[in-house]
Amino acid sequence: xxxxxxxxxxxxxxxxxxxxxxxxxxxxxxxxxxxxxxxxxxxxxxxxxxxxxxxxxxxxxxxxxxxxxxxxxxxxxxxxxxxxxxxxxxxxxxxxxxxxxxxxxxxxxxxxxxxxxxxxxxxxxxxxxxxxxxxxxxxxxxxxxxxxxxxxxxxxxxxxxxxxxxxxxxxxxxxxxxxxxxxxxxxxxxxxxxxxxxxxxxxxxxxxxxxxxxxxxxxxxxxxxxxxxxxxxxxxxxxxxxxxxxxxxxxxxxxxxxxxxxxxxxxxxxxxxxxxxxxxxxxxxxxxxxxxxxxxxxxxxxxxxxxxxxxxxxxxxxxxxxxxxxxxxxxxxxxxxxxxxxxxxxxxxxxxxxxxxxxxxxxxxxxxxxxxxxxxxxxxxxxx
Amino acid sequence: xxxxxxxxxxxxxxxxxxxxxxxxxxxxxxxxxxxxxxxxxxxxxxxxxxxxxxxxxxxxxxxxxxxxxxxxxxxxxxxxxxxxxxxxxxxx
Numbered sequence: 001x002x003x004x005x006x007x008x009x010x011x012x013x014x015x016x017x018x019x020x021x022x023x024x025x026x027x028x029x030x031x032x033x034x035x036x037x038x039x040x041x042x043x044x045x046x047x048x049x050x051x052x053x054x055x056x057x058x059x060x061x062x063x064x065x066x067x068x069x070x071x072x073x074x075x076x077x078x079x080x081x082x083x084x085x086x087x088x089x090x091x092x093x094x095x096x097x098x099x100x101x102x103x104x105x106x107x108x109x110x111x112x113x114x115x116x117x118x119x120x121x122x123x124x125x126x127x128x129x130x131x132x133x134x135x136x137x138x139x140x141x142x143x144x145x146x147x148x149x150x151x152x153x154x155x156x157x158x159x160x161x162x163x164x165x166x167x168x169x170x171x172x173x174x175x176x177x178x179x180x181x182x183x184x185x186x187x188x189x190x191x192x193x194x195x196x197x198x199x200x201x202x203x204x205x206x207x208x209x210x211x212x213x214x215x216x217x218x219x220x221x222x223x224x225x226x227x228x229x230x231x232x233x234x235x236x237x238x239x240x241x242x243x244x245x246x247x248x249x250x251x252x253x254x255x256x257x258x259x260x261x262x263x264x265x266x267x268x269x270x271x272x273x274x275x276x277x278x279x280x281x282x283x284x285x286x287x288x289x290x291x292x293x294x295x296x297x298x299x300x301x302x303x304x305x306x307x308x309x310x311x312x313x314x315x316x317x318x319x320x321x322x323x324x325x326x327x328x329x330x331x332x333x334x335x336x337x338x339x340x341x342x343x344x345x346x347x348x349x350x351x352x353x354x355x356x357x358x359x360x361x362x363x364x365x366x367x368x369x370x371x372x373x374x375x376x377x378x379x380x381x382x383x384x
Numbered sequence: 385x386x387x388x389x390x391x392x393x394x395x396x397x398x399x400x401x402x403x404x405x406x407x408x409x410x411x412x413x414x415x416x417x418x419x420x421x422x423x424x425x426x427x428x429x430x431x432x433x434x435x436x437x438x439x440x441x442x443x444x445x446x447x448x449x450x451x452x453x454x455x456x457x458x459x460x461x462x463x464x465x466x467x468x469x470x471x472x473x474x475x476x
Contacts, residue, residue: 041470333392
């Protein structure tokens with residue numbers, strides 16, 4: 001039986017959900033609390049270094065000490081967290097905690113591989129309400145093959161052949177533990193945030209066909225299936241292992257979703273074939289040229305009167321304190337987020353306009369989480 | 385088949401790479417100790433309740449919420465020196 005939307009969040013379990021052993025629980029709890037503590041340390045201690053004039057560490061060049069300038073990094077009027085030993089220790093621990101997270105989750109999946117493989121086999125034999133369409137010869141963009149997003153071993157392109165779904169399982173487990181460590185509660189869901197946003201902003205809108213671009217392991221796609229139970233739901237992604245997992249996951253949850261291996265900028269669906277085009281935290285994971293391509297594809301796919309909503313991290317929010325911006329950009333070099341900064345400097349409304357949407361039909365909103373301190377960036381348009 | 389991407393090299397924060405390695409070693413030790421504490425807690429609670437502990441009963445044991453406060457406290461104590469560094473730098 002299909003799950004209700006309220007049952008689909010960061011604590012959703014299904015037949016491929018690994019069960020943490022006592023040892024797994026201890027390791028993961030440690031990582032969770034370490035991440036919470038490091039986040040709190042950044043907000044309470046590192047941030048203060050932005051509140052005072054530069055106070056650098058002793059330099060070998062006394063002139064440097066006089067001017068408060070070390071090396072080539074200068075930010076007038078503010079101290080440089082990069083120069084402090086507290087920052088160095090925090091960074092080393094933060095990166096270390098991320099590496100430990102992947103190791104702990106990978107170990108859990110490997111230990112349970114025989115049991116989970118058996119469950120996957122049972123699920124594969126079960127009749128599916130939805131479908132899975134893979135394209136083994138699909139050409140992958142270089143950035144996708146080269147990025148191990150958030151340090152996930154193998155990245156999203158990892159495909160060990162056969163029926164492999166390991167990357168999908170790792171993406172779901174890692175996303176949940178990382179987000180909880182960053183303060184997001186188990187009840188929150190990005191897909192539900194979009195459904196909620198649509199309900200509040202366009203209460204009359206009821207899509208017949210929905211497509212989720214860059215759907216990954218299908219966690220958010222499930223929310224569109226539950227949020228629009230009468231609609232036909234599609235999800236596309238480049239990663240074959242992600243999609244195999246997404247398909248089995250949807251089967252286990254009793255959700256009718258059609259997954260296709262395709263690039264979000266070239267889905268191969270006919271023009272004007274969807275009422276709603278969505279993406280969840282896709283835009284900050286792709287280069288600018290691909291972002292422009294996703295906007296053009298969104299325009300092409302929509303029927304007249306249809307809506308596109310892209311949900312992402314709020315790096316562009318006006319009034320964000322400088323420390324928050326600095327912390328946000330820390331992700332680029334330290335957490336395998338090569339496109340984070342280019343996304344934060346991109347105007348998505350402009351990209352939508354360039355793709356063909358009318359300026360007057362474009363909207364932006366910062367939507368608070370229902371179970372967490374963060375806000376999500378919602379940006380989209382209606383096609384006339 | 386796709387081999388998969390490897391995480392990018394990270395910036396170095398200390399002149400001596402052994403210092404950075406030491407931070408990683410501390411985290412690994414902390415995590416291992418946390419796993420041991422978790423297992424020990426389950427073992428003690430099962431004994432107290434009169435159950436005979438086994439791998440299955442230990443894995444199935446779910447600690448109550450108060451144990452999560454103990455976990456948080458253990459991590460906070462481990463991280464305390466970091467806070468002290470930041471406080472000292474603020475006063476400088």
